[in-house]
Amino acid sequence: MSSVRIVLPDNSVKNFDHEPTVLEVAQSIGPRLANDTVGGLIDDNPEVVDLRTKLKDGTRLKIVTTKSPESLEVIRHSAAHLMAQAVQELWPDVKVTIGPVIEDGFYYDFDSPRSFSPEDLEKIDKKMAEILKRDDPVVREDWPVEKAISTFEKMGERFKVELIRELEAKGEKTVGIYRQGENWFDLCRGPHVQRMGQIAATKTLSIAGAYWRGNEKNPQLQRIYATAFNSKKDLEEYLKNLEEAKKRDHRKLGKDLGLFYFHQYAPASPFFAPKGTVIYNQLQNFIREKYIEYGYEEVITPQMFDVDLFHQSGHYENYRENMYFSHVDDRDFSLKPMNCPAHCLLYQAERKSYRDLPWRIADFGRLHRYERSGVVHGLTRVRTFCQDDAHIFCRVDQLQQEIGGFMKMLDEIYKTLGMSNYVIYLSTRPAQRMGADELWDKAEGALEQALKSLNLSYTINPGDGAFYGPKLDIMFVDALKRPWQLGTLQVDFNLPNAFQLGYVGEDNKEHRPVMLHRAILGSLERFIGVYLEHTSGHLPTWLAPVQVALMTVTDRQLDYARDLKNKLRELGIRASLDERGEKLGYKIREAQLQKIPYMLTLGDKEMQNQTVSVRLKGGQVLDALPFATFAEKLLIEIQERRLESVFQTGPNLNQEAHNSSV
């Protein structure tokens, strides 16, 4: 018999007289390794294979153990089976469907006659722990399709039967069955652990409704989200991160910092309080400065239009579901859900020459979109909002340069805001779209070429484009590594057609411009929500609603404090003075919780010397310095939109401690 050679990562070779499984290779190396084995990585394939996989001659194998990061996928997959087993042991009438691994965990969709409650999750956790203790071996069997169908049919597992029939239609003759313990098995292609005991830590997380195969028309199932880790420590760390994310929830921060509110009389429509409005306006000012720098002109366009406009633009046909309509004086109107049709009208208002292009017009117009009740969320998904929206009308040969200019502007803005971590997606034509395929080819090609010439890496998102054109989506990755879609650039050959837009070329002939839709922050509302979570409310001073909180040690210094407050305000610095007869420590605590960047504590010493004592929000206290010096330095920090305090001298040791104590 010819020998089968398996190559290990250190290039050593193991010889077998048959095609060994991953586990057999591990056993040939050592019992400890074999005990911990949960799968293998073969050749250069990133996907973990089952430890029961038979390996061909010449395979390069890296064994995945419970200690390798790759094992998480296997462990979570098995944990999904574990959870399904636990649920069926608790409630035998519950039917199983599918249970995939997702980022940070897994879920399992159940078809259950009764709804799961939070108490049920506790029961499931207990049952899972109980099953883990049994440490049942996991065995793979290959069943002929007919046997699988008849078995699951007898069990009443109709969703499993549906899945097997699909596999059969694809030409499969056998299907994989994983058996754990005596009585429980599930259809699965693997990979799975050797023994259930290899799953070190699991925890159910939440209950949700979900449709079979993600389709609204299918039966609704009950999804249980859960996670599993290689060690109890990793699980605890993960749960701690979840807590951290909860603390940073922008809805909570918005309320705690007095930034914005909601009311049931205007669902999903934020009320920005004075403090929130400061952030809103500061961001707008910042973007406006960039507009001047990058050759944009700002415009103001109407809020409500005759519906005919949206017939012409195609929005009525493609976007009606999300639009607000009203009927007045026997005419149909709609609140604009986007600025672009209005900008096309404005483009037409004056005859354009090739010399006028590129024509870049920006609009902070308020938009209204009817979002379905279940999808709205804090500031990140609202029904009325304002984008840092602009449209660029240009010639096809200017496209590359405009895309380049956009990416540069975006990078500058994001860097200033401390958001250097972002990724680019290129979204291509969706199924429901307008315009000829040649136009789509052209538009998609232009975007891709621009990215390549800028040396920017990107990922293609097939079918995710807008109905009028392909787009670049900029995903910002926040401090907790969560991606958010903010910026976008969409190439549109269709709207200029719909509005018959034209310009007179050098050749004195009529040409059609290309239209770019673009935004950098996305919407101010969503941006503020995302940014609050990114910074956990610790805004750079130029954005902070209150920049300086003045506080006196006793009433004796009140006049001095009032004088300083006025001086700061004259300089355009947002200062507040707490005149209540509370103790200094009390006022500091309040300013700290409000995340105010600077506190000026004023006692007799300061008053006599005309100085201020500066306390940074991290807790660091500086030596008293003349008021003028303080104001001068602070102005620089604000005007230059610095991310770090100009007064910060060393690493801020207090910040962490304070953050965790409140």
Added chain:
RNA sequence: GCCCAUGUGGCUCAGGGGUAGAGCACACCCUUGGUAAGGGUGAGGUCGUGAGUUCGAGUCUCACCAUGGGCUCCA
């Protein structure tokens, strides 16, 4: 829109058929205190809305509204 949960003073929450409770915030009084909560007194609520059951409904039932977690969809 769909599934599930929640809705009690400005905020965070207790109370689960017999006519509303706490802490914080707010007002006033005492305290004038030097870097994260000094003490006292007081005011504040048609218990999301509307029907129903009941002698009696925050409390039970139903409908609606809003919010939250998901699904689907998106800036």
